[in-house]
Amino acid sequence: MKNTMKAFLLSAALTLSSVFVTACAAEGAEQPSSSHLWDNALYTEDTELGEGKLTLAVEVAAEEKSITFTLHTDGETLGEALLENELVSGEESEFGLYIKFVNGIEADFDKDGSYWSLSKDGEYLMQGADSTPIADGEHYELTRVKE
Numbered sequence: 001m002k003n004t005m006k007a008f009l010l011s012a013a014l015t016l017s018s019v020f021v022t023a024c025a026a027e028g029a030e031q032p033s034s035s036h037l038w039d040n041a042l043y044t045e046d047t048e049l050g051e052g053k054l055t056l057a058v059e060v061a062a063e064e065k066s067i068t069f070t071l072h073t074d075g076e077t078l079g080e081a082l083l084e085n086e087l088v089s090g091e092e093s094e095f096g097l098y099i100k101f102v103n104g105i106e107a108d109f110d111k112d113g114s115y116w117s118l119s120k121d122g123e124y125l126m127q128g129a130d131s132t133p134i135a136d137g138e139h140y141e142l143t144r145v146k147e
Contacts (some may be wrong), residue, residue, distance in 0.1 A: 037062045037063055037105050037106075037144070038062065038063075038065055038105065040104045040105055040106070041103050041104045041105055042086075042087075042103050042104040043067060043069070043103055044067065045067060046067050046068045046069070046070075047067070047069050047070070048069070048070040048071075048072075049069060049070070049071055049072070049085040049087075050071050050072040050073050050081070050084065050085045051072050051073075051074075052072045052073040052074035052075070053072075053074055053136070054072065054073050054074065054075070054081075054134060054135070054136045055070060055071070055072055055136055055137060056070070056071045056073065056078070056081055056134060056136075056137075056138050056139070056140065057069070057070055057071075057138070057139040057140070058071055058078075058081075058082070058087070058139075058140045058141070058142065059139070059140070059141045059142070060087075060102050060103050060105075060141075060142050060143075061141065061142070061143045061144065062102075062105050062107075062143075062144035063144070067103075069085070069087060069103075071085055071087075073085070073134075075134065076133060076134065077129070077130055077131065077132055077133055077134060078118075078129040078130070078132040078133075078134050078140060079096070079097055079128065079129035079130030079131070079132065080130070081134060082099075082102075082129055083097075087102060087103055088101060088102050088129070088142075089101045095128060096127075096128040096129075096130045096131055097128055097129060097130045098128075099116045099118075099128075099129060099142070100116075102116055102142045102144070105144060107144045107145075107146075109147075112146065113146055113147040114144055114145060114146040114147070115144075115145055115147075116142050116143070116144060116145075117141075117142070117143045117144075117145045118132070118140065118141070118142060119140065119141045119143070120132075120138065120139065120140050120141075121138075121139055122141070
């Protein structure tokens with residue numbers, strides 16, 4: 001009986017010390033950043049790009065971070081302004097440009113259920129960037145959404 005009790009106490013002590021060592025090691029370890037998507041970003045601060053008579057503000061949001069691009073363009077659509085300043089890339093489809101990368105940050109529904117949502121002044125747009133006409137002073141948002 002004494003040997004069984006000693007074995008039980010020794011086992012419990014080893015288990016607790018293992019938990020303690022693991023917790024201490026994890027506390028000192030560098031935790032992954034919640035903004036890992038931004039590691040691939042071309043820009044990480046508000047930036048002004050392009051030349052042209054129209055000026056647009058384009059806010060890019062992914063996870064808890066967002067930055068605003070001030071774009072100058074002579075383009076007629078949002079898609080033109082974004083492409084000429086190399087802020088987006090993607091694939092052409094029968095519905096227009098399917099944006100997969102914004103500022104170097106990927107959103108691919110087929111890979112992880114994420115996509116880029118397009119809005120103007122907080123209102124979700126029902127057309128793509130290459131079908132959205134622009135005017136001077138407008139504000140757009142590209143938000144990475146994950147289902």
